Amino acid sequence: MPYQFEDLKNSCHAEWHAYIQHSFVQQLADASLAPEAFQHYLKQDYLFLIQFARAYGLAVYKSPTLSDLKQAKEGLKAIVDIELDLHIRYCEEWGISEQELANLPEARATLAYTRYVLDTGNRGDLLDLHVALSPCMVGYGEIATWLNSRAETLRGGSNPYDAWIAMYESAEFQDAMQSEIRWLNERLADVSSARFDQLSRIFSDATRLEIDFWQMGLTQSD
Numbered sequence: 001m002p003y004q005f006e007d008l009k010n011s012c013h014a015e016w017h018a019y020i021q022h023s024f025v026q027q028l029a030d031a032s033l034a035p036e037a038f039q040h041y042l043k044q045d046y047l048f049l050i051q052f053a054r055a056y057g058l059a060v061y062k063s064p065t066l067s068d069l070k071q072a073k074e075g076l077k078a079i080v081d082i083e084l085d086l087h088i089r090y091c092e093e094w095g096i097s098e099q100e101l102a103n104l105p106e107a108r109a110t111l112a113y114t115r116y117v118l119d120t121g122n123r124g125d126l127l128d129l130h131v132a133l134s135p136c137m138v139g140y141g142e143i144a145t146w147l148n149s150r151a152e153t154l155r156g157g158s159n160p161y162d163a164w165i166a167m168y169e170s171a172e173f174q175d176a177m178q179s180e181i182r183w184l185n186e187r188l189a190d191v192s193s194a195r196f197d198q199l200s201r202i203f204s205d206a207t208r209l210e211i212d213f214w215q216m217g218l219t220q221s222d
């Protein structure tokens with residue numbers, strides 16, 4: 001039976017659910033999240049994005065074909081040239097200067113997650129690395145869709161976190177997410193059940209580290 005991305009999610013259903021529907025996400029959606037928790041999350045997310053840019057750099061290095069190489073290069077370019085600039089501007093709106101961002105220490109949850117992804121990519125091949133990156137890419141898109149399906153989610157000017165939801169529900173982001181799922185589905189269709197077990201361990205580890213990242217924001221831990 002050919003494996004699909006959906007099988008990775010099903011292999012750690014409880015963890016995936018705990019990540020998508022985390023209290024941080026629910027509080028952000030009903031505007032009850034403490035601004036300090038969101039600011040802490042934004043600061044750590046800046047550090048996270050820098051390490052994720054390195055992970056896309058590693059994907060460039062690990063690419064066996066020109067088409068993979070181009071895709072990884074586009075991912076690296078998107079984070080470095082677009083997302084980090086947007087993030088810096090968004091942080092400024094929340095009272096966090098670029099100078100402050102440049103001098104932040106990494107929280108343990110940030111260290112654990114980002115170095116896990118980089119180590120997984122270093123040890124393994126491009127598929128291992130993409131699977132380690134996929135909870136980040138697919139999870140945030142699913143979160144936006146889930147939030148929009150809930151009656152409790154406050155949209156528009158009455159929610160200070162509205163722009164965050166808008167970013168991940170955008171067609172541009174949802175398309176990038178679908179293209180990542182397609183890439184994974186093509187590769188997963190050919191793997192053995194032993195290989196799938198290895199990949200589902202990576203997927204579940206990365207999902208648990210996403211849960212810890214939300215928890216780090218909520219408790220403002222370092």
Ligand SMILES: Cc1ncc(C[n+]2csc(CCO)c2C)c(N)n1
Nearest residue numbers: 045048052075078079136137140213
């Ligand atoms: C902890 C954490 N997890 C996921 C994302 C979302 N995200 C970060 S990089 C990237 C790929 C984009 O090119 C996506 C979707 C985040 N910001 N912070």
